[in-house]
Amino acid sequence: MFDLAIIGAGPAGMAAALTAADHGLRVVVIDEQGRAGGQIFRRPPETFTGSEFRPTAGYEWATALIRRFEADTRVVGRFGWSAIGILHEDAEPDTLCVAVNHPTRGTGMITARRLLIATGAYDLPVAFPGWTLPGVMAAGGVQTLVKAQKVAPAGEVVLAGAHPLLLLVADLLVGNGVPVREVAFAQSIPAPAEMLRALNAVPGHLRMLAETGTVLTRLLRRGVRVSPRTVVTAAHGTEHVSRVTLTRVDRRWQAKGAPRDVAASHLVVGYGFVASTELARQAGCELTFDSPRGGWVVAHDERLRTSVPGVSVAGEPAGVAGADASRAEGALAALALAADLGRPVPAAAFTEAERAVARAARFSTVVQRVFEPDREALGRLATQETTICRCEMVSRGNVDDFLASAPFVTDVNAVKLSCRTGMGPCQGRYCENTVAGVLAAARDQPIGLGGRFSAHLPVKPVPVGDLGALDTPLPEPGATPRDIN
Numbered sequence: 001m002f003d004l005a006i007i008g009a010g011p012a013g014m015a016a017a018l019t020a021a022d023h024g025l026r027v028v029v030i031d032e033q034g035r036a037g038g039q040i041f042r043r044p045p046e047t048f049t050g051s052e053f054r055p056t057a058g059y060e061w062a063t064a065l066i067r068r069f070e071a072d073t074r075v076v077g078r079f080g081w082s083a084i085g086i087l088h089e090d091a092e093p094d095t096l097c098v099a100v101n102h103p104t105r106g107t108g109m110i111t112a113r114r115l116l117i118a119t120g121a122y123d124l125p126v127a128f129p130g131w132t133l134p135g136v137m138a139a140g141g142v143q144t145l146v147k148a149q150k151v152a153p154a155g156e157v158v159l160a161g162a163h164p165l166l167l168l169v170a171d172l173l174v175g176n177g178v179p180v181r182e183v184a185f186a187q188s189i190p191a192p193a194e195m196l197r198a199l200n201a202v203p204g205h206l207r208m209l210a211e212t213g214t215v216l217t218r219l220l221r222r223g224v225r226v227s228p229r230t231v232v233t234a235a236h237g238t239e240h241v242s243r244v245t246l247t248r249v250d251r252r253w254q255a256k257g258a259p260r261d262v263a264a265s266h267l268v269v270g271y272g273f274v275a276s277t278e279l280a281r282q283a284g285c286e287l288t289f290d291s292p293r294g295g296w297v298v299a300h301d302e303r304l305r306t307s308v309p310g311v312s313v314a315g316e317p318a319g320v321a322g323a324d325a326s327r328a329e330g331a332l333a334a335l336a337l338a339a340d341l342g343r344p345v346p347a348a349a350f351t352e353a354e355r356a357v358a359r360a361a362r363f364s365t366v367v368q369r370v371f372e373p374d375r376e377a378l379g380r381l382a383t384q385e386t387t388i389c390r391c392e393m394v395s396r397g398n399v400d401d402f403l404a405s406a407p408f409v410t411d412v413n414a415v416k417l418s419c420r421t422g423m424g425p426c427q428g429r430y431c432e433n434t435v436a437g438v439l440a441a442a443r444d445q446p447i448g449l450g451g452r453f454s455a456h457l458p459v460k461p462v463p464v465g466d467l468g469a470l471d472t473p474l475p476e477p478g479a480t481p482r483d484i485n
């Protein structure tokens with residue numbers, strides 16, 4: 001049995017693993033990707049030429065962190081394995097079991113005394129007419145394709161949303177020879193007062209801000225149109241996107257003025273991120289709704305311990321705050337877990353880790369406030385005919401009809417049970433936000449009040465035949481080799 005199982009090898013998981021190993025814990029790291037790095041530092045498979053890590057501007061620490069993690073023989077890696085559920089061992093109160101699945105090796109169980117959920121985030125899905133057409137893609141998804149598979153969309157691209165990642169993706173596409181027609185932002189250019197507030201958060205993040213400015217200037221110089229206060233309201237085409245509708249909006253993202261159509265073969269949508277909390281939900285952790293920090297996030301104490309004994313959280317599931325915050329939280333959570341398991345941790349180590357978390361939070365709070373998606377406005381984009389649950393093919397009209405027929409329903413799980421939204425293979429990852437927006441609009445209540453979908457094992461799609469071996473312990477290696485794929 002391991003002392004600590006960490007799910008996720010992004011900045012949070014890597015920092016936690018190294019810190020925990022430094023304090024004498026036996027650690028296993030599980031990640032469904034083939035290599036460490038998480039979303040921000042995704043790399044192509046090792047077999048690709050040019051697959052070595054290239055540092056991202058503003059995150060110079062990443063090279064050393066990844067190198068250290070990959071060279072560390074104390075930490076056991078389970079790469080290519082998805083964690084599909086967390087179970088408590090009744091006979092052994094101090095034991096947690098992580099059910100894992102591999103595309104070719106089937107299913108098994110990893111046991112540990114403590115668990116750290118560091119599963120990151122994913123793109124916030126937004127439903128509007130035409131959003132399910134081939135050619136409509138999420139900003140993070142496009143970035144991943146270019147970074148990890150070296151493929152980019154063909155033809156002219158329009159990007160629309162409300163998150164600075166759009167600028168990075170537009171720049172990446174232009175740099176790879178893809179013609180970018182326009183980048184539409186729902187927000188206006190930040191007001192001077194907002195810029196002044198942001199300056200307080202700058203120390204340590206100047207390079208990152210400067211890089212964003214450079215990217216914007218480069219895009220404008222290359223003739224890319226950047227349109228503030230503009231929202232994509234429809235994508236059109238028969239087999240594939242051929243045109244998108246962009247509409248001017250006011251401060252509250254309400255349509256203002258005539259829409260205009262722009263020809264495009266791809267639409268890249270980026271309204272921000274959703275904290276990846278399905279494993280925490282399934283494990284029974286309490287969650288709180290915090291819109292600027294990624295919607296439903298895992299509740300935790302100041303040392304990242306969740307409401308479930310033995311289970312901690314770090315990085316984006318604790319609140320989407322960027323890679324600096326993830327790395328700092330990973331280290332702090334690991335120190336707390338080591339102390340909890342009786343390892344000596346000097347008070348100075350805690351002080352330093354807590355300072356790093358506070359420093360990162362100063363910057364992320366500003367970013368979260370400026371780029372918070374207006375969920376109510378996004379919830380209005382779907383028309384009655386728009387499919388909102390693409391797994392079960394449920395339209396907004398289906399949900400509105402149900403809500404009209406059941407006036408006492410105020411909870412998204414009741415909608416799920418009656419309309420099947422969120423019952424498909426994605427378990428609501430695509431539709432939860434939209435269903436919550438539709439419910440909030442129908443009941444004139446805040447989005448968070450409608451609750452959240454529950455999650456069940458397996459939280460990710462798994463062949464039914466693999467489930468029979470769920471309780472088979474995965475063989476544990478000795479101290480080496482480093483990875484036991």
Ligand SMILES: Cc1cc2nc3c(=O)[nH]c(=O)nc-3n(C[C@H](O)[C@H](O)[C@H](O)COP(=O)(O)OP(=O)(O)OC[C@H]3O[C@@H](n4cnc5c(N)ncnc54)[C@H](O)[C@@H]3O)c2cc1C
Pocket residue numbers: 007008009010011012013030031032033037038039040041081082083084118119120121122123139140141143144165168273276279314315316317321322323324326327460
């Ligand atoms: C697609 C995408 C692209 C992004 N690009 C950028 C960018 O360019 N710049 C930027 O500043 N920020 C970017 N972000 C934001 C990014 O989430 C953070 O800055 C940073 O990566 C967070 O680190 P983390 O360790 O919390 O999580 P992550 O880096 O997301 O790491 C989480 C890891 O957990 C693994 N995982 C999740 N669920 C499971 C499971 N059930 N079983 C096994 N493994 C699992 C994932 O494979 C992933 O490797 C991006 C986010 C996304 C979703």
